[in-house]
Amino acid sequence: MHSKNWPVGVIMSETGVTGAIEKTQIAAVRLAINEINAAGGVAGRLIEPAYVDPQSTPKLYCDLTRDLCRDRDIRVFFGGHMSSTRKAMMPVIEAQNAVLFYPTLYEGFEYSPNCIYTGAAPNQNSVPLVDYLYDEVGKSIFLVGSDYVYPYESNRIVADLFASKGGRVLDELYVPLALTDAHIKTILERIDACKPDQIYSTIVGDGIVAFYNAFKEAGYNPETKPISSQSTSEIDVVRMQPGAADGHIIAAPFFNSLERASAKAFTQALSASTPDGLPTTAPAEAAYFSVHLYAKALALAGADTRNELLAALYEVEFDAPQGPVRIDRFTNHAHLWPRVARIREGKPYEIVCKPTERVAPDPFLVKILSEELSESYDVEQTGTEF
Structure with missing residues (x-):
């Protein structure tokens, strides 16, 4: 060198x-x-x-x-x-x-x-995401994630935030990183059994694509029962079957359609x-x-x-x-500048929540007060009732 x-x-x-x-x-x-x-x-x-x-x-x-x-x-x-x-x-x-x-x-x-x-950090993704999901999607949620530290901790945070608003976590499931058809079948069976308004997924890696494809094939409508995720990204969407990602929800500071x-x-x-x-x-x-x-x-x-x-x-x-x-x-x-969006295939993602100012990190969630955080975001009504 x-x-x-x-x-x-x-x-x-x-x-x-x-x-x-x-x-x-x-x-x-x-x-x-x-x-x-x-x-x-x-x-x-x-x-x-x-x-x-x-x-x-x-x-x-x-x-x-x-x-x-x-x-x-x-x-x-x-x-x-x-x-x-x-x-x-x-x-x-x-x-x-x-x-x-x-x-x-x-x-x-x-x-x-x-x-x-x-x-x-969680206050820059999980908090605005949960605010949007609870207000605009539904009051019950199913949690699924890969079997390692991030999914456990992220799901715990989302569950706590959701419950603090009065929402209900109906079930929680963890699957291996190397996701198989049998694991996906179990996920879908658990969703069928508890009938949540929505799913929060912390599945990571290649399993993301397989899960979304199977969810679509099972006939779920993402406009009324969406998967929300912070770990799903544009590289996953382009690898999915056509239509498998459309309508689902992601939270991130950046989308490639900004x-x-x-x-x-x-x-x-x-x-x-x-x-x-x-x-x-x-x-x-x-x-x-x-x-x-x-x-x-x-x-x-x-x-x-x-x-x-x-x-x-x-x-x-x-x-x-x-x-x-x-x-x-x-x-x-x-x-950072946290955002929440509905995935739209073949067109810019639909930004449904965006910051009105840059959000300081609070990695230990010391300052979380939902009233204050809600004032920092512009939530756009979707016009859909659930």
């Missing part, structure tokens, strides 16, 4: 159960690095990435982080997707006093001085930069602005050691595709 370059590690999967979504994040990191380097790099030095594939396996995230620290003297990383993979990386990151930019929504209730969380100029430019650039024309996703957008925030902080600090980099990171802002973002110095989480 050239000593005058800025080395970074990109630990994101191209293979395995979350390979599809992480490929969009890899493409976004590569796009941002190419943009920065084409403009001269940072302080006359190029960002030099080392890309490795942890194959959606937590142990490999840990091992590859250790290898890059030891063999390449890398101290800044972009990566992790499932919370199990972030948690596998963090002991090495902290022991080496490195910095991890973690660009994926997660369950909250975590802080590390060595981790920068650029995906949505009309902001920076969102359109990002979507077009990412598609053009990949052989298959990958769609943009919220995790990809978070990965993209993470690199740009890092570069701005690096230019201000003049060094990539943790203390200098973080001190500068708290002072910079970037006009991300979703809107201007920055990092909160007290939590190491990003200030």
Whole structure:
């Protein structure tokens, strides 16, 4: 490695159960690095990435982080997707006093001085989503998720928020990451048995596509019994059967149909930069602005050691595709622009809830007061009664 370059590690999967979504994040990191380097790099030095594939396996995230620290003297990383993979990386990151930019929504209730969380925290996804679901969709819900930490914790938060409004959680089920037809049959049987107004899904990876396809084949109408999710994204929708996603609900700070100029430019650039024309996703957008925030902080600090980099990171802002973002110095989480949308195939997603101002992170849900949060959002009536 050239000593005058800025080395970074990109630990994101191209293979395995979350390979599809992480490929969009890899493409976004590569796009941002190419943009920065084409403009001269940072302080006359190029960002030099080392890309490795942890194959959606937590142990490999840990091992590859250790290898890059030891063999390449890398101290800044972009990566992790499932919370199990972030948690596998963090002991090495902290022991080496490195910095991890973690660009994926997660369950909250975590802080590390060595981790920068650029995906949505629960108050930036779960809270506006539950507000919308309870007010506009129905008062009962069925929870289903993959069998690891994020689904358990996210479902717990959604259940608590829903119950606090007077709603009812009718049933809860967890299935393996490697979802089979038998698992899907069980999910549908449980839905039939409890008859919820709606389903909240924290199924992740390839199982998302199989579940939505089966839900459509079972004859459910998403306009009256939708699946809502924070883990479903555009890369999943394009892999589903035609019509399988239409009408379902997703929550994220970014959708690839946003009309902001920076969102359109990002979507077009990412598609053009990949052989298959990958769609943009919220995790990809978070990965993209993470690199740009890092570069701005690096230019201000003049060094990539943790203390200098973080001190500068708290002072910079970037006009991300979703809107201007920055990092909160007290939590190491990003200030974001949460949105809720109905998926519309072949046309822009229907934004049903959008922020009137940027939402500060509250990863421990310390400040949750539904009255205050409702005032920060513009909820558009759908005109549908349930």
